[in-house]
Amino acid sequence: MSQDLRTALRRLEAAGELIRLDAPLSWEYELAAVLWRLKDGPAVLFEDVTGYAVPVVGNLLNDRGKLATALGVGRDGLQDRVARGLREPVEPDLVPDGPCLEVSLDPLADLTDHFPVPRLSEHDAGRYISAGVLICRDPETGRRNAAICRLQIKGPGLVGVYMAPTHSRAILERHRGLGRRMEVAVALGLHPAVLVASQFLTPLDETWVAGGLFGEPLLMTPARTVDLEVPAFAEIVLEGLIDPAEEQPEGPFGEFPGTYAPERQNPVIRLSGVSSRRDPLFQMIVAGRHPEHLVTGAIAREAGLYEALRSVAPGVRAVRLTEGGACRFHAVIALDKRSDEEVGQVISRAFAEQDLLKHVVVVDADIDAADPVDVEWAIATRMRAHQDLVVEPGMKSNPVDPMAVGHTVSKLGIDATLPLDAKAAARYRVDVPPRVAAAIDARWDEIIGDRTQKAGRRQ
Numbered sequence: 001m002s003q004d005l006r007t008a009l010r011r012l013e014a015a016g017e018l019i020r021l022d023a024p025l026s027w028e029y030e031l032a033a034v035l036w037r038l039k040d041g042p043a044v045l046f047e048d049v050t051g052y053a054v055p056v057v058g059n060l061l062n063d064r065g066k067l068a069t070a071l072g073v074g075r076d077g078l079q080d081r082v083a084r085g086l087r088e089p090v091e092p093d094l095v096p097d098g099p100c101l102e103v104s105l106d107p108l109a110d111l112t113d114h115f116p117v118p119r120l121s122e123h124d125a126g127r128y129i130s131a132g133v134l135i136c137r138d139p140e141t142g143r144r145n146a147a148i149c150r151l152q153i154k155g156p157g158l159v160g161v162y163m164a165p166t167h168s169r170a171i172l173e174r175h176r177g178l179g180r181r182m183e184v185a186v187a188l189g190l191h192p193a194v195l196v197a198s199q200f201l202t203p204l205d206e207t208w209v210a211g212g213l214f215g216e217p218l219l220m221t222p223a224r225t226v227d228l229e230v231p232a233f234a235e236i237v238l239e240g241l242i243d244p245a246e247e248q249p250e251g252p253f254g255e256f257p258g259t260y261a262p263e264r265q266n267p268v269i270r271l272s273g274v275s276s277r278r279d280p281l282f283q284m285i286v287a288g289r290h291p292e293h294l295v296t297g298a299i300a301r302e303a304g305l306y307e308a309l310r311s312v313a314p315g316v317r318a319v320r321l322t323e324g325g326a327c328r329f330h331a332v333i334a335l336d337k338r339s340d341e342e343v344g345q346v347i348s349r350a351f352a353e354q355d356l357l358k359h360v361v362v363v364d365a366d367i368d369a370a371d372p373v374d375v376e377w378a379i380a381t382r383m384r385a386h387q388d389l390v391v392e393p394g395m396k397s398n399p400v401d402p403m404a405v406g407h408t409v410s411k412l413g414i415d416a417t418l419p420l421d422a423k424a425a426a427r428y429r430v431d432v433p434p435r436v437a438a439a440i441d442a443r444w445d446e447i448i449g450d451r452t453q454k455a456g457r458r459q
């Protein structure tokens with residue numbers, strides 16, 4: 001089946017984008033430490049986690065290209081492909097049984113007896129599951145929701161959960177209003193496309209979006225102890241109940257802005273079922289400013305923004321949430337504009353679309369939005385500060401924004417595009433004629449031979 005984590009790992013390994021490590025490593029900070037050292041490197045399968053038979057995988061989504069590899073598609077057009085998840089969602093297929101339920105474990109046992117749940121950042125409150133997708137259902141509309149939520153191991157049968165004020169939280173509040181407990185299931189060990197689908201800011205059921213991304217229905221199977229369905233190919237499934245009246249301290253936890261979310265009273269899940277595939281894999285995402293935490297959220301946000309912006313400006317070619325902006329606060333938008341005014345329209349639409357977004361740079365389509373140096377060059381050579389800046393004070397802030405004051409924040413848009421009536425020569429890029437570059441490319445081996453590596457080393 002092409003929807004499971006194992007297929008993704010196989011594809012990454014075949015492409016040379018996954019390494020297996022057999023050195024013994026501890027769940028306590030060491031797995032995270034290795035993934036920090038390899039933050040721009042391959043996906044990792046840790047085969048020997050001290051005290052555990054279950055291997056751990058990480059770095060699956062630390063760059064956007066790995067999603068393309070895992071899906072078996074080319075890197076070009078990945079953004080459009082991801083946006084298809086939103087454009088053409090596909091209803092999941094329900095299958096009576098799935099590998100995720102092969103092995104049933106005692107829900108009241110200590111989860112860490114079975115699974116090498118890691119400790120990630122120095123001041124984290126404890127051991128955290130950071131790549132689990134929390135599934136719940138709106139009691140009023142019946143709509144299913146799926147979102148990554150961090151889970152803190154609290155004790156046997158008990159995990160703490162943090163829900164930002166997004167859908168999962170709203171659904172919990174609806175249960176509170178009805179005086180009901182909320183059933184939840186957590187699916188862990190998933191194909192990266194499912195994790196990405198869970199990150200869309202959309203009113204749709206994210207499991208439909210995952211189907212759109214795969215181009216085929218996501219296979220789901222009924223959980224054992226709650227009235228919910230889970231992805232059939234998850235490695236591990238937790239099931240349980242959240243009583244809206246019960247809260248316990250959760251955190252601190254190292255979060256994506258690169259700072260710690262403080263300890264707060266947060267909901268807890270009382271587990272009613274734990275199951276796994278035979279020989280399960282445990283999936284982790286290093287939290288904080290690690291590229292995997294950033295990129296997992298960025299891919300869907302970028303595609304969502306791309307889709308929304310193209311409805312006002314069809315010339316939008318690419319949207320990039322940059323790493324320096326924690327892949328949430330800063331966007332670069334490459335635009336083939338129809339009018340000079342279109343830039344301002346794109347900037348306001350971007351701010352309206354994502355409340356986390358604070359600083360937006362619009363560049364021409366010849367600028368590589370993924371290359372920070374190219375973007376800075378556009379700012380250096382195509383912007384006049386007195387006319388190309390848009391400052392919007394008093395905009396709605398997001399609770400995680402460190403600069404939010406009284407739920408507001410100021411936003412800045414930069415028009416780094418050339419005016420449409422700029423002289424043609426202003427668009428030239430200094431270089432040799434393309435035909436000469438192509439001819440030199442064709443003769444490259446003859447010209448350089450085996451000297452490339454030596455030349456590279458000397459630089």
Ligand SMILES: Cc1cc2nc3c(=O)[nH]c(=O)nc-3n(C[C@H](O)[C@H](O)[C@H](O)COP(=O)(O)O)c2cc1C
Pocket residue numbers: 130131145146147148149150151162163164165166167168169198199200201285292293296297
């Ligand atoms: C690695 C990772 C960890 C995350 N942890 C949390 C979390 O603990 N709580 C939370 O509410 N959102 C968390 N998020 C973000 C949500 O999953 C994301 O905003 C999602 O789109 C929310 O969906 P919803 O509106 O359907 O609830 C995390 C995202 C990533 C990539």
Ligand SMILES: [Mn+2]
Pocket residue numbers: 145146147167168202203204206
């Ligand atoms: Mn949702």
